[in-house]
Amino acid sequence: MKIKLLIFIITITSSLSLTYAQERTKDTIDDQVVNVVKPYTPTISDAFKIKDMPKLNDSNMVKKKQVKYNIFSIPVASTFTPAKGKAANVDKAKPVKLFDNYASLGVGTYTTVLGEVFLNHELSSTENVGGYFSHHSSQGGIDDLLLDDNFSKTSLNAHYSQKLRDFSWKIDGGLDLMTYNWYGLPQNFFGQTEADMIDPTHTFNSFHLGGKLKFDDAIIKDGSVRFRRFGDNEDSGENRFIAKVGFDIPVQGEAISTELYIDYIGGSFDMNFNNNDEIKYGNVTFGLSPSYQLKQDDLTVDLGLRLVYLNDTELSDNKFFIYPNIEATYRLVDEILIAYAGIKGELQQNSYYDFATENPFVSPTLLIAPTDQRYNGFIGLKGKLSNNVSYNVKGNYYAEEGKALFKANDAQTFATEDYQYGNSFGVVYDDITTFSVAGELNIDINRNFTLGFKGEYFNYNTDTQDEAWNLPDVTGSIFMDVQISEKWYAGASAFYVGERKDQQLLVGTLVTPDPTPITLDSYFDANAHLGYKINDQLSVFAKVNNILNQDYQRYLNFPVQGIQALAGATYQFDF
Numbered sequence: 001m002k003i004k005l006l007i008f009i010i011t012i013t014s015s016l017s018l019t020y021a022q023e024r025t026k027d028t029i030d031d032q033v034v035n036v037v038k039p040y041t042p043t044i045s046d047a048f049k050i051k052d053m054p055k056l057n058d059s060n061m062v063k064k065k066q067v068k069y070n071i072f073s074i075p076v077a078s079t080f081t082p083a084k085g086k087a088a089n090v091d092k093a094k095p096v097k098l099f100d101n102y103a104s105l106g107v108g109t110y111t112t113v114l115g116e117v118f119l120n121h122e123l124s125s126t127e128n129v130g131g132y133f134s135h136h137s138s139q140g141g142i143d144d145l146l147l148d149d150n151f152s153k154t155s156l157n158a159h160y161s162q163k164l165r166d167f168s169w170k171i172d173g174g175l176d177l178m179t180y181n182w183y184g185l186p187q188n189f190f191g192q193t194e195a196d197m198i199d200p201t202h203t204f205n206s207f208h209l210g211g212k213l214k215f216d217d218a219i220i221k222d223g224s225v226r227f228r229r230f231g232d233n234e235d236s237g238e239n240r241f242i243a244k245v246g247f248d249i250p251v252q253g254e255a256i257s258t259e260l261y262i263d264y265i266g267g268s269f270d271m272n273f274n275n276n277d278e279i280k281y282g283n284v285t286f287g288l289s290p291s292y293q294l295k296q297d298d299l300t301v302d303l304g305l306r307l308v309y310l311n312d313t314e315l316s317d318n319k320f321f322i323y324p325n326i327e328a329t330y331r332l333v334d335e336i337l338i339a340y341a342g343i344k345g346e347l348q349q350n351s352y353y354d355f356a357t358e359n360p361f362v363s364p365t366l367l368i369a370p371t372d373q374r375y376n377g378f379i380g381l382k383g384k385l386s387n388n389v390s391y392n393v394k395g396n397y398y399a400e401e402g403k404a405l406f407k408a409n410d411a412q413t414f415a416t417e418d419y420q421y422g423n424s425f426g427v428v429y430d431d432i433t434t435f436s437v438a439g440e441l442n443i444d445i446n447r448n449f450t451l452g453f454k455g456e457y458f459n460y461n462t463d464t465q466d467e468a469w470n471l472p473d474v475t476g477s478i479f480m481d482v483q484i485s486e487k488w489y490a491g492a493s494a495f496y497v498g499e500r501k502d503q504q505l506l507v508g509t510l511v512t513p514d515p516t517p518i519t520l521d522s523y524f525d526a527n528a529h530l531g532y533k534i535n536d537q538l539s540v541f542a543k544v545n546n547i548l549n550q551d552y553q554r555y556l557n558f559p560v561q562g563i564q565a566l567a568g569a570t571y572q573f574d575f
Helices: 002-024 352-358
Strands: 101-108 112-122 127-138 151-163 167-181 201-215 220-232 237-251 254-269 279-296 299-312 317-333 337-348 371-384 389-408 425-446 449-461 474-482 488-497 500-502 518-520 523-533 538-545 553-555 564-573
Touching: 101 538, 112 564, 220 352, 237 352, 299 337, 317 371, 352 389
Parallel strands: none
Antiparallel strands: 101 112, 101 564, 112 127, 127 151, 151 167, 167 201, 201 220, 220 237, 237 254, 254 279, 279 299, 299 317, 317 337, 337 371, 371 389, 389 425, 425 449, 449 474, 474 488, 488 523, 500 518, 523 538, 538 564
16 A cells, blocks of 8 residues: 555656646747657667777867976985895904014024024003113034134113104114134144134124104104224224214205215224234215105106215325216016116225124224225116016126225234234225126015025126135025914025135245135035924924035135034013
């Protein structure tokens, strides 16, 4: 019943709405009659598929306009933090502990004692103090000698240094004591009878004091002073004082490096070789050495000269010298091939200390005078064959006036002094020109192996002397160091010295033979050492010298010790 009522209400409402609509459209739409001939019956063939993109054929269609877009970038703060990369762990080698001090002691054949102590202590970040002590002695024992051949050399040095803001300075001083014997008695002239009358001991003593000063940023770059007192047990004495200062002279924006020095020497010997008058010597030299360095691409040239004024205080003689000081290098092929050449000269100050250090068998009767090296011309090639191999080939030509040569003193039958039996050496001077060719090769494979070779050939031309006494014609050397393992290390060295000439006569006889030069044979001295590191502080070592046991003569009538063995230990420590 309710459903019928609802249908009736909907029907009535629809009729009213249709009547109202017809009344609204009666003025614009005419009445038309539709005659239905046959009812429409659709079939499947009448259906068609609607295309996705139908084509429009409209002449009034508006063309699509191209639209351009602009993007405005606005920075946005990011709070993203990437994690840091972490390297993989690598096994690190244990760092080598370095110590500031060490002490070493060794003993060997010929009753040899070798000892060293080196000390260095840092008082503060700017102050250091230290010292060095060394002793080397042997009781001798060379076969077939008539005189004792023992020797001893002891040195003691101390220093103090300080580093300040703008400069640093250092002072040092020390003592030296050396004892040698004139054991080279010519047995073709004398025998045991004369030997029993000789006391061959000759003792040297030395004291020195000096200081250095270096500025970091000033016109004066550095300076140094040194005083040495040297004497012996034969009433000989020598004083030497040297002062140097280096500074730059500015000239039109360029700097000329300059060195100014003063060198004073004065000394005396109790008598000359023939027991006559006392020997006195002394001079003072003033030197000035300006130098300018020019660099252009691979070429470097040092242009300079040396001005030297000499005042002989004993002879009241004055001289002025001008020497060249020029050197140039040119890189032909980077570090592989570098050519260099130069010419230099200087006034060499000879001294009793220098002579005795080089040849401890000199007599206390020397004439001390400077050597005028007029020039030293040289030319050479150097470079690297690889990262581990370097070389140097050089030719030299020296022209020297008053070059000092060691020459054996004549033996006297009427000798009254212990050094007058032909068992000592004197010094003679001559004008000598020297031509030499030298070569050097260094192989540094790594920290565990190094090897080096050196060699030089000499040709001498003398003026008044028959020969260039005791100067060799050929020298050569080999050095090698090997780190066998972490604990073991070893090394070796060898020296070759060619023939030398000397001369000696026996004076005081009825017949004096004609002087004839004596040829000293060349010699080859091979040495080796082996060490073992017990721990970081303690190690032991063994050395063997003159392995081939050659009884060669370094100087006329002065044979050396044969094969020598020495063993000892080294201890490193810190305070």
